[in-house]
Amino acid sequence: MSDKNAMIHFRLNPRSGVPPYRQLVDQVRQMVSLGLLRAGDQLPSVREVMRQITINPNTVHRAYRDLEAEGLVEGRQGRGTFIVEVGTPPTTPKRQAELHEDLVVWIEKARLAGMDDETIMALVTLALQAKTVAKEKVTP
Numbered sequence: 001m002s003d004k005n006a007m008i009h010f011r012l013n014p015r016s017g018v019p020p021y022r023q024l025v026d027q028v029r030q031m032v033s034l035g036l037l038r039a040g041d042q043l044p045s046v047r048e049v050m051r052q053i054t055i056n057p058n059t060v061h062r063a064y065r066d067l068e069a070e071g072l073v074e075g076r077q078g079r080g081t082f083i084v085e086v087g088t089p090p091t092t093p094k095r096q097a098e099l100h101e102d103l104v105v106w107i108e109k110a111r112l113a114g115m116d117d118e119t120i121m122a123l124v125t126l127a128l129q130a131k132t133v134a135k136e137k138v139t140p
Contacts, residue, residue: 008037008044012053020055024063032072032083035093039085043073
């Protein structure tokens, strides 16, 4: 296994209410959108994912099939599952780091204001949904 594969470490949150296969799909999407995974990068084998986290192999297969159906990855017979060409992230890694730092500061302020993680997540989700609705209204 290459060093790049060793960097990909899945995690599951059993209390999230999100099915495990969906959590894996979402994590791959996030890594791609942040530029942490790029075209040609190989995902860990099903066996490797099972070593990382306690999970049924069929769950990993389902996640990888969903990612393939979305066109985000492709399975190569006998070689593994690879990220396909997905374009470049809209921001540079440096800008992402700056935005991350801003977000961490905002989260600290929210916590000081008495908000718990669930409330913070709800507020962020609401803000993201509001942005999506605004985009849809502008788009003819």
